[in-house]
Amino acid sequence: MELHDPYRAPATFPVPPALPRTLPETGVRAQPISEAAAYYSPSSMKLVVLSLTTLGLYVVYWFWRNWQAIQRETGGTQWPWARALFSPLWAYLCFRELRDAASNRRRDLAFAPGLLAVTYFLLNLAARLPNAGWLLALFVFVPLLPVNSLLRRYHQDERVDTGRMDRFGALHILVAVVGGLFLLLLFVAMFLTNGGR
Template identity: 30%
Template sequence: MQPPGSGETTPGGTKPCPYCGRPILVKALQCVHCKRWMPELRRPPSPPQFEATEFSRGQPAAHLLVLSILTLGLYEFYWFHRNWRHFSEHLGRPLRPGWRTLGLLVPGLNIFLVYDQLRMIADAAGRAGVAVSYSPGVATAVFFALAFLSNLTMVWALSLLTVLPLLPVQETLNRFWVGQQPDRPMRREFTGAELLAMIAGVSMVAAALLGTLAG
């Protein structure tokens, strides 16, 4: 038996491992016995580990505008739900986002819920020293006035404008979350779910227009 590390090959196409002395193939890169890599080779580098970026809870106001219009206002329900969920986690209070979102479908109660959320955001921003660029009462009044006018005049396009009083709220939220999550960047791209929602909204509008023209 050859001593470990002799490096001599045998007629069978094997050579002793320079570490444990057991026979391995001449072209082996790693010993099958002791699992050590051959000295003439460096161990292949591990593949780079990519960590998923954690984004802040902010959202570009332009994204809110586009998503609301292209989903025919349905995105606003998710927007309110997301804010309740975020503040429930941030404040450590059981705000019950799901029940509150369902409450938006109840006339009268929805006015209170919208005002309560906008006031909660303004209060939290004020305590954090963040400039509040809207009035909760005025924003709530404009939001429901636009919704009421769209129902009264049967001009459904007016309902798409309900997002306008929410834009300064989103800008206030962005400033607030920058202060709370300074190490997290804001997502600037639409997510896959948001793109699907916009495509579905555009498809619904196109189908409605085609149906009107065909009739």
């Protein structure tokens, strides 16, 4: 006769492992989605197009999203919106934090964070240049490209799903079209003004 032990843990049934998900149309196994940190790294084309057509405002959004991810990962007390708004002053710290996050996977940033930050700062200052010199400020996204590329390789290694970041939604397309037309009109007006002299 078996005695009941009240202090013994209850018996549990083993839980079978989850079946692998397959893609319905191909029958191929889907890659597991990682729980690694998801930093904001849209495709290079999306970063370039939206940066140009928003006259650099998308770059501020890029910083805001990445400062949010850094805050999530480090548990810091930084204010992502303030650091994004004043991104020329905080760019070095952002680039360094993102480089350090990716270096865990033995990925290296192509350029030093300090060099990228100085370039970003100078391109922001270029907006104050006279005549057509302010056009240099349109290329404010260039120092972000190596960091963004590093984050994309990090996401690839960690199997983070970046499809949502890469997609152009309806709002993105609207901004690109309206901003592109505005930019085109701006160039035409500058050409006509300088051609009339």
